Amino acid sequence: MTALKQFQRIEATGLWRPSPDEQRREVVVSIGEATLTITDFNDRALTHWSLAALERQNPGVFPAIFNPDGDPDETLELDQSETTMIEAIDRLQRAIDRARPHPGRLRWASVGGVVAAVAAVLLFWLPGALQSHVVNVVPQIKRQDIGNTILQRIERVSGRACASADAQLSLQKLADRTGVRRIVVLPAGVHESLALPGGIVLLNRALVEDNEDPAVAAGYVLAERARAARRDPLDDLLERTGPTAAFRLLTTGELTPEIVDSYSEKILSEPHPAIPDEDLLEVFAQAALPTTPYAYARDITGETVLGLIEADPMSGRPQQQVLPDRDWVRLQNICGG
Incomplete structure (x- = not known):
């Protein structure tokens, strides 16, 4: 992103508060291509915020107060002396906004002015x-927006995603190890695991709290x-909600709350489609992770997962550690113990 070049090395100090009942703490804020990273003074990541989903509560007033979209309780305050960082956030948000699709302006394919007519025929x-x-x-950024919107709807049933500051870096390491963009641990709602559009995988807290081997949780992510890979989550959403949802997404770039609610209810209540063993074995082999811990977690007898x-x-090959023990212990406490 061109707008990023002059801001690549910017850091600032600010006051971060994860919730209203906690003390504000001084942190270091750094900016990336699409994220704002908040770390403590030991260079330990506390949280990552998407620039596309960042809101300023008090435009034109200082100290500038920011929060993630939809979560005004978690805040970051930047003093007026941090003008460079504030301007960088503003510039990058405008650049991201220009790059994303806008309702009524079809820029997703080079089909010109006939898209509406073709879409109506289809x-x-x-x-x-x-x-x-x-x-x-x-585009991927819209998929991420859709996934985040579905997650917010699910959180109304499951409770807010577990977000212990000490475990966020460990959670990202597990996501990197398993090749997904983001993993979210929920206290309830999801039976075991669930993939959302935009590379988001949801895990029930029991998968991290009740298993000593991180290969089990990693296995569910790989599953x-x-x-x-067999069925794109966005394709599944449109299949379950009908052609009206597809037409609305194509022409406006948005889905109504009713569509999102309907889909969220269905994926939480209906069983997941089975995955052939050959597909599972292929993705586990690509990630160099064993299937045995995951198999026994599904069926302790091993009878139905013998393949x-x-x-x-x-089997019989040297294995790379899924996560260091310290990171796994932190991740097991992500929901507060």
Whole structure:
């Protein structure tokens, strides 16, 4: 991103408060291409905020107070002396906004002014083709927005995602190790695991709290990767909510709260489609992770998962640690113990 070049090395100090009942603490704020990273003075990451979803509570007033979109209780205060950082945030937010699709301005494919007419024809005659077209043209940043919106709806049922400051870096390490963009641990709501659009994987807290081996939680993340590879989560959303949702997403770039609520209810209440063993074995082999711990977590007897145990791609091979013990212990306490 061109707008980032002059801000690549900017750091600032500010006051961060994760919730109203906690003390503000002095932190270091650094800026990336799409995220704002908040660390303590030992260079330990406390949280990462998406610049695209960052809000300023008091435009034109100092100290500048920022919060993640939809969570005004978590705040970051930047003094007027940190003008360079405040200007950098403003510049990058404008650049991100220019790069994302805007309602009524179709910039997702080079189809010119005939898109609306083609979309109308597809809606009435070829709904399957319309759905496939939308899945292919929706950009990654919009997928992330959709995934975050679904997550917010699910949190109304499950409770807010577990977000212990000490465990955030460990959670990101697990995401990096398993090849997904973001992992979210929920206190309830999700039976085991669930993939959302935008590379988000949800895990029930029991998968990290009740297993001594991090390979179990990692296995469930990889299983969601395999499931998403077989059926794109966005494609699944449009299939479950009908051609009206696909047409609305194509023409406005948005989904109504009713559509999101309907989809959230369905994916939380209906069983996940099964994944063939060969698909699971392939994704585990690519990640160099064993299938055996995941298999026994699914069936302690091993009877229904024998194929995953006998064909474990890491059997007899040296294995890289999923997470260091310290990181795994921190992650097990992400929901507060």
